[in-house]
Amino acid sequence: MSRPIYILNGPNLNRLGTREPEIYGRTTLAEVETMCREAAGDNPIVFKQSNREYEIIDWVHEAIDQGSGIIINPAAFTFTSMAIMDALKMFPGPLIELHISNIHRREQIYHKSYVSPVATAVIAGLGTNGYPVAVKAVLDMIAKASVKA
Ligand code: DHK
Numbered sequence: 001m002s003r004p005i006y007i008l009n010g011p012n013l014n015r016l017g018t019r020e021p022e023i024y025g026r027t028t029l030a031e032v033e034t035m036c037r038e039a040a041g042d043n044p045i046v047f048k049q050s051n052r053e054y055e056i057i058d059w060v061h062e063a064i065d066q067g068s069g070i071i072i073n074p075a076a077f078t079f080t081s082m083a084i085m086d087a088l089k090m091f092p093g094p095l096i097e098l099h100i101s102n103i104h105r106r107e108q109i110y111h112k113s114y115v116s117p118v119a120t121a122v123i124a125g126l127g128t129n130g131y132p133v134a135v136k137a138v139l140d141m142i143a144k145a146s147v148k149a
Helices: 029-040 053-066 075-079 082-089 127-148
Strands: 005-009 045-049 069-073 095-099 121-124
Touching: 005 029, 005 053, 005 127, 029 045, 029 127, 045 053, 053 069, 053 082, 069 082, 069 127, 095 127, 121 127
Parallel strands: 005 045, 005 069, 069 095, 095 121
Antiparallel strands: none
16 A cells, blocks of 8 residues: 555644634535545545644654655644754655645734745645645655656
8 A cells, every 4th residue: 555645734723614714714624634535536645633733743753654745734833833844854755835824915923934944835825725736736746756766
């Protein structure tokens, strides 16, 4: 079986659907997981959410050992966590930083990401549709890398 893509979600995203719907929409995190599984087809994914920084770091370490790609919405940890950045630095595969909202169009505090400098790519502002787009992009990068190898 091929190595799974890890899709990791940070704090407060467990409230997706009711949390500030004018910014994040009404789609729930469970519905986002379904969208990702549909986009991945037969390719395995690991879909996780936590409000705890250490748990997200542990899942990044797991992805380093067992995964083929990472899609991460670090939520507020994007702007605070060097620890998550340091963990992501060790991941050798395609890494997409994802935000439902366009953080660069929001308040200044949402502009400096610790993750962007270590990411392969950044998706922001596509709403929850950004997740299946990211899944397709990671699968494409994995396929291209395997052709090169
Ligand atoms: C989600 C959050 O929780 C915020 O802290 C980020 C991000 C934006 C999002 O757009 O998905 O700033």
